[in-house]
Amino acid sequence: MKLLITGGGGFVGARLARRLLKHGTLAGQRIERLVLTDIAPPPADLLADARVEARTGALLAQTEALRDEPFDGIFHLASAVSGECELDFDLGLRSNLDSTRALLDAVRANVNAGGKAPRLVFSSSVAVFGPDPAVPLPALVADDTLPAPQTSYGTQKVICEHLIADYTRKGYVDGRAARLMTVTVRPGKPNGAASSFFSGIIREPLAGIEAICPVSPEVSHPMSSPTRTVDGLVAVYEASRESFGGRLALNLPGLNVRVADMLDALEQVAGKAVRDRVRFERDERIAGIVANWPSGATAARAAKLGLHPHENFAEIIQQYIDDCAALPDAAQTLKGMS
Amino acid sequence: MKLLITGGGGFVGARLARRLLKHGTLAGQRIERLVLTDIAPPPADLLADARVEARTGALLAQTEALRDEPFDGIFHLASAVSGECELDFDLGLRSNLDSTRALLDAVRANVNAGGKAPRLVFSSSVAVFGPDPAVPLPALVADDTLPAPQTSYGTQKVICEHLIADYTRKGYVDGRAARLMTVTVRPGKPNGAASSFFSGIIREPLAGIEAICPVSPEVSHPMSSPTRTVDGLVAVYEASRESFGGRLALNLPGLNVRVADMLDALEQVAGKAVRDRVRFERDERIAGIVANWPSGATAARAAKLGLHPHENFAEIIQQYIDDCAALPDAAQTLKGMS
Numbered sequence: 001m002k003l004l005i006t007g008g009g010g011f012v013g014a015r016l017a018r019r020l021l022k023h024g025t026l027a028g029q030r031i032e033r034l035v036l037t038d039i040a041p042p043p044a045d046l047l048a049d050a051r052v053e054a055r056t057g058a059l060l061a062q063t064e065a066l067r068d069e070p071f072d073g074i075f076h077l078a079s080a081v082s083g084e085c086e087l088d089f090d091l092g093l094r095s096n097l098d099s100t101r102a103l104l105d106a107v108r109a110n111v112n113a114g115g116k117a118p119r120l121v122f123s124s125s126v127a128v129f130g131p132d133p134a135v136p137l138p139a140l141v142a143d144d145t146l147p148a149p150q151t152s153y154g155t156q157k158v159i160c161e162h163l164i165a166d167y168t169r170k171g172y173v174d175g176r177a178a179r180l181m182t183v184t185v186r187p188g189k190p191n192g193a194a195s196s197f198f199s200g201i202i203r204e205p206l207a208g209i210e211a212i213c214p215v216s217p218e219v220s221h222p223m224s225s226p227t228r229t230v231d232g233l234v235a236v237y238e239a240s241r242e243s244f245g246g247r248l249a250l251n252l253p254g255l256n257v258r259v260a261d262m263l264d265a266l267e268q269v270a271g272k273a274v275r276d277r278v279r280f281e282r283d284e285r286i287a288g289i290v291a292n293w294p295s296g297a298t299a300a301r302a303a304k305l306g307l308h309p310h311e312n313f314a315e316i317i318q319q320y321i322d323d324c325a326a327l328p329d330a331a332q333t334l335k336g337m338s
Numbered sequence: 339m340k341l342l343i344t345g346g347g348g349f350v351g352a353r354l355a356r357r358l359l360k361h362g363t364l365a366g367q368r369i370e371r372l373v374l375t376d377i378a379p380p381p382a383d384l385l386a387d388a389r390v391e392a393r394t395g396a397l398l399a400q401t402e403a404l405r406d407e408p409f410d411g412i413f414h415l416a417s418a419v420s421g422e423c424e425l426d427f428d429l430g431l432r433s434n435l436d437s438t439r440a441l442l443d444a445v446r447a448n449v450n451a452g453g454k455a456p457r458l459v460f461s462s463s464v465a466v467f468g469p470d471p472a473v474p475l476p477a478l479v480a481d482d483t484l485p486a487p488q489t490s491y492g493t494q495k496v497i498c499e500h501l502i503a504d505y506t507r508k509g510y511v512d513g514r515a516a517r518l519m520t521v522t523v524r525p526g527k528p529n530g531a532a533s534s535f536f537s538g539i540i541r542e543p544l545a546g547i548e549a550i551c552p553v554s555p556e557v558s559h560p561m562s563s564p565t566r567t568v569d570g571l572v573a574v575y576e577a578s579r580e581s582f583g584g585r586l587a588l589n590l591p592g593l594n595v596r597v598a599d600m601l602d603a604l605e606q607v608a609g610k611a612v613r614d615r616v617r618f619e620r621d622e623r624i625a626g627i628v629a630n631w632p633s634g635a636t637a638a639r640a641a642k643l644g645l646h647p648h649e650n651f652a653e654i655i656q657q658y659i660d661d662c663a664a665l666p667d668a669a670q671t672l673k674g675m676s
Contacts, residue, residue: 132584134583144473149503155500169488170427246471
């Protein structure tokens with residue numbers, strides 16, 4: 001089978017690619033070819049695999065050519081992130097809405113030319129949810145909670161959910177939208193995202209660096225590890241149409257965890273000295289944004305697919321440590337633990 | 339003030355235009371200019387008003403010019419209808435999604451050039467609601483019922499609701515999306531819409547013509563008259579941002595009425611001989627489509643704006659008769675009543 005991962009060079013995309021290549025099959029079919037599109041080239045280990053073909057550049061510039069190139073399956077992960085979309089309204093519309101529409105229309109052109117509708121998994125986001133005067137945010141957002149996005153990113157995600165549902169209804173694609181919870185622990189540097197600290201308060205202390213937590217220890221949020229997120233995307237792909245349950249998006253599992261719980265887990269895994277590198281210094285701007293985020297989520301439909309959140313946050317930290325240990329610069333990344 | 343009505347030559351648009359011109363003001367401001375865009379010219383009485391400027395042609399072809407033309411207020415009603423969108427997928431995307439996006443971007447260009455964000459009322463639809471395996475349709479759809487559209491038309495409407503909410507959040511427009519209930523009694527010929535019979539079973543018998551009802555007399559649906567629908571659009575325009583309540587769409591009021599109730603009302607208003615012109619002959623295709631429609635709706639937010647459904651369907655029929663009596667061909671339209 002021939003697969004496409006848009007955003008295939010990114011944090012989740014590259015991990016999904018590794019997982020697919022290692023397993024070798026998807027939904028019982030052998031993976032012959034894995035096309036990765038992204039604005040930057042994928043990591044070297046992926047490029048070294050003979051099955052991988054990397055195409056570097058904006059997705060929107062690549063969709064015209066895709067009209068004549070059938071795929072068996074697509075993971076559509078490419079996206080501008082929340083912070084970027086708030087700063088640059090056009091970028092968000094182009095990267096998240098227009099690109100998805102163009103991808104769906106490329107697929108539709110294939111089907112109209114006699115091809116088979118590919119299966120497509122779309123990475124939506126917990127950012128579709130938010131409070132609105134007409135609809136207070138429930139304590140836990142569920143599969144069927146009314147989306148009320150508070151960002152352009154969340155708006156574009158919910159719009160794409162609906163587009164994919166309708167292209168699916170018409171038979172142009174076998175689409176399944178899955179809402180990712182906040183994925184932690186992200187490696188690398190802090191980025192401009194308001195959620196950056198959720199990874200930073202674990203990653204920096206482990207590297208021996210002080211981290212600032214800009215919100216109260218009581219702030220709660222649904223989290224997932226990269227591995228469980230990838231598990232979710234694969235399971236949603238492999239689900240039968242019937243077991244996916246309709247055409248609306250589902251929530252992937254998240255562990256609903258308070259900042260205080262995260263730090264307790266950090267101390268449990270890495271010791272008190274590491275935990276003590278986190279300092280609380282309230283940032284009103286970030287605290288204000290985070291106050292509009294769901295404090296937790298449920299994922300009943302995902303549970304029916306056998307997907308469950310981590311038992312505790314220590315598992316998520318341990319996964320990050322194990323991931324880092326496998327990298328060449330492990331000593332640097334985890335020097336705080338020595 | 340300068341106003342724009344897209345779809346200003348249509349069934350609802352022309353009635354809204356008449357209402358605005360007759361009243362002369364909107365939200366306390368005098369209406370100096372009323373631009374009506376539509377694919378066909380508006381009725382002669384509107385063209386005869388010196389304040390009216392008609393622009394004929396597809397909205398999408400007109401939005402580029404609108405980037406340099408500020409408006410105080412916009413009623414965005416232009417839309418391809420449900421049946422058309424199911425037959426021609428591209429037409430629906432172009433007429434309903436791309437046109438709305440282009441209109442919003444024209445408004446944004448004005449604001450970015452230093453203009454004031456106009457107020458905009460968008461006519462969404464009860465068609466955003468439907469049943470989905472993951473979310474059964476409630477007996478009555480409310481403002482905050484999760485949309486699960488079963489048509490491309492409904493999908494495009496809910497997508498536009500979200501676009502307008504985000505452009506509003508960003509300050510590019512003061513947008514308010516209002517979901518119209520099924521508007522009856524529509525004058526003229528039956529059209530291809532699955533809902534056409536809701537008007538046909540009243541209009542044809544009144545004109546002395548036999549009508550076929552393709553669904554059970556027990557089928558129930560939320561209905562509104564043209565006048566109450568226009569009242570709703572005006573009230574939503576005139577509402578303060580705070581009284582509108584958030585950025586999500588609201589339901590306009592509908593009278594939840596069974597086909598049997600409609601026919602009882604017809605007999606009450608026009609006599610048994612008129613009612614007896616309706617024959618039941620089940621059409622599985624239409625009955626199947628209608629089975630996916632809400633059997634009723636509530637409109638709590640609209641009620642707070644002073645908007646209420648008709649008390650009974652006889653009022654809606656009487657409004658149609660009064661409307662027809664005001665037209666030159668009244669004798670023809672209502673000849674069944676003689």
